[in-house]
Amino acid sequence: MGFQQGLTGLNASSKNLDVIGHNIANSQTVGFKASRTEFAEMVATAIGSAGGSNAGIGVQVDAIAQQFTQGNISITGNNLDVAINGNGFFQVRQPDGSMAYTRAGNFKLDDKGNVITNSMAQLMGYPVDPLTGQRSASSPVPLVFPTGAPIPARQTENIVVAMNLDARAPDAAGSAGPPPVPATPRSAYGTSVNVYDSQGVAVPVSLYFEKTADPNKWAIYTTLDETIQAPGSSTDFLEFDGNGALVSGSPFTLTVDPAQVNPNAGPTPPNAPNPFPVTIDLSKATQFGTKFAISDLTQDGYTAGQLTGINISPDGTILTRYSNGVSRPEGQIALASFRNTQGLADVGNNLWVETFSSGQPVMGTPTDGNFGALRSGALEDSNVDLTGELVAMMTAQRAYQANAQTIKTQDQVMSTLVNLR
Template sequence: MGIYNALFIGASGLSSFGEAVRVVGDNIANVNSLGFKSQNVNFSDVLSQTVGVTRSNIANQVGNGVRIGSITRDQQQGSLQNTTSPTDMAINGNGLFAMRDPATAELSYTRAGAFILDKDFNLIDGQGNVVQGFAVDATTETAVGNVTDITFSNLAAQAQSTTTVTAGITLDSNAVVLPTGTVFDPTDPTTFHYKTEVNAFDSLGQTHAVSLQFTKVGQDASGNIVWDWHSSVDGGELTGGTAGVATEISAPTASVLTAGVVTTPGTQTVVFGPSGELVQENSPTLTFNWANATPSTIDMNFGNAAGQGVLYPIAAADAQGITGNGLDGTVQMAGSFATRQMTRDGFASGFLDKLETDSAGKIFGVFTNGQRRALFQVALANFPNDAVLSHDGNNLLSETIASGSPVLSLPGAGGMGTISPYALEQSNVDLAAEFVKLIVVQRGYEANSKTILTTDQMLSSLMQVKR
């Protein structure tokens, strides 16, 4: 029977090396498959047969051929290729993207991050599986809740009314004090020195041109220069107002002068020291009763008044309670009036315009009103043994008994990899190494075929013994 066994041994070699060619061929075929991990074939011998035992109890064993011992996956990361799509992502390090099949609700996993948006603005792969992630709190920008579908349907940036205006203005120190008894009138430019404007938003996102007027009053007892300020808008934008007529907001008390010296600052006043720095800011909150929206309250911030020091024996007064050097906002200098900077919060309503992703896997929405906020954070899955996940095709993997159950977490946490946005992970197949393997497997196959041929010749010789 020994000579016949040689035939089967050769056949086991042909079968095993034939399977090895399949593995190598599969690696080569997937050289451009996103996130593909190449596989290696490990051979092992077949249980040997004892053909005799010597007097020294040494067994004489003959092998019974070869078989595929294992097919292992090379988990080395593939190279990253940059793309121009904001929904393309690659994983740097450990982890797999989690995907939910909308038909069965079953989860599968992949390293291929070529995602797109479907008609319902769900983030999906090419087969329609929905990418899984965590919703992000808009205020803290941290992930909250459980893993869910990443979807961007019905997203909008609601309008937000203006609550703070910060004014960086240069008032001319050479301005001449207006005649005694001049009463401010927003419709009469002779009753104030300078005027500037800022656009404020109401609760519906409508913009309103708010005017700020400044009037130089004179010096106080310490030699500081006092200016009163006022605010006004078109009366047609206010409840009960008249369109086309500038209407002052609130009714501020003007500064009081005694013998040409400001003895009592007004309720809306900015006071400047000898170097033009802001040393006192009286700025109460203004209430705007809009005609077609809910009332708005706006704080006017003219900068941080200078703190107490050698030049200022009394503590500065700042409406926001924050002191500084007095030069970061509104100042008084010799020269022309200028509005250097005017900032305000609030914004109009807007719609989702585009998406952006960072290395933490956070997906940000950029809206048509210029707002940008975090919407979702991609979830990554990690298995105790991801080398034995089942291949389901289409670059997808699924859980097996040997792989263990996945842990879903955030990128960069607990050993998870990070995200490279605008990039895709390529196959880790090394073509040069695969061609070398192919040569080795081919020679092994040929050698085993020689075993069968030789055994056949031996059987032919045996048949010639008797004619």
């Protein structure tokens, strides 16, 4: 009888409409992956039956398979929105401590500095040493940023100066002539930079350079006092060769005493910052016949600072900006891939969890191996083709009507048989 075939067709078409409706409902869901209904025929079999003599008894839903194709990437401008362009899933730790995976990168910061999803799952990544930029752990951990407290101050350790000293400059001491050459003020060739002590207090450091009687040699001073020359670890002079390249005098170590910043401040208070050494690198100094110029002057210390912004690079490195002007890496987003993505279990909230069928996750970082790159300030759209789904819905509707018609026809046949006299 044809009732069985019609009933299975109705059930299969109904489930197909459910899947299509779910796709359409999530056509605007970030990171959503469309599903499709896969059917299989049902056949009544018997041992020893001849080939081709088995009667079909209908259809069944063999699988509902998600399609992990790439969705379009839309620009949002929000720095905490992240899209994966290519392979991989974000790994997140759910509130119950279990791991899940998502393609939705619409992340937020909570009041504790955790990077979270809308369902309060924490984004996983690798911690990074902010001073070296190197990963400091081999396993992903929840990413946390200092939103509640400032980053601590860092004491200056190095100063780098790139400059040109004018090869045409006369001996700074001058001469009686003839013709007479006036003395050159020490301030004519000088610069200064603020360094920071252990408490993040700025301490000015000045450097002055005086041409000596040797045309390729310059004396280094740290004050305008005529009697004090810079204490060098090996030399107090910069010496250049005939081509204007530096041959000696760099680097040297200068001891900075925060208590000497303001000599009129009175006695040094208890527990004041101690004097500290600063290495001054002048290896980029040159002596050419052009005017004195400082092309680069940097130091590596800073005062305390509050978090003001976050940027995410294509390789997942998270660069944080602070109110003290410092930008530094604080972490790197982790990505996961699976041997069989079709085996992942969909648990809602744009999350999947691993199963035996999917295999264990292979962890890595964006742009590493077969992992895709990240796009900050953007989100991956749903991969639902709305036009295709609407056409599929009409087709499924016709299939449902046709299966209902087979039941109606079978009922008419049965009615004819019952009414035979």
